[in-house]
């Protein structure tokens with residue numbers, strides 16, 4: 001899809017296509033639409049990211065809270081968004097054994113209890129062995145730093161989803 005096609009979209013089509021670039025946050029696409037025309041993918045992506053960066057802390061934390069856990073209940077129940085299911089399965093998280101799943105659930109619960117939002121990581125840039133290791137490492141970070149780290153992961157996920165939608169190779173993040 002080229003940027004001219006994006007710029008020609010009406011509101012409904014734009015939100016249909018880009019509404020889940022940031023997981024379960026169609027509001028962001030709904031807001032970014034009014035910034036058209038976009039000069040290219042980078043410009044479109046910048047508007048998504050600028051919207052996130054301009055939110056108050058409660059809004060940025062809210063974006064994180066819209067993310068399903070990695071290898072969590074939603075993956076088991078098949079209620080993930082298509083994008084999340086592809087990303088989590090691609091990282092091998094759908095084929096964890098019971099012990100691995102339990103360990104991740106425990107770490108996710110500790111993380112959420114400490115920070116008040118779920119652990120978010122760009123699964124396509126990770127793999128099943130690295131997830132618990134990265135979660136355990138980040139669990140020890142100061143909250144302000146961890147909020148920044150988690151949002152950087154949201155942007156990596158958003159970048160990869162936008163690159164898929166526009167058919168452009170993703171940057172090496």
Ligand SMILES: NC(=O)NC1=NC(=O)NC1=O
Nearest residue numbers: 084087119120121122123
């Ligand atoms: N909590 C998460 O990190 N969730 C996710 N990361 C991804 O890359 N896809 C997800 O659903």
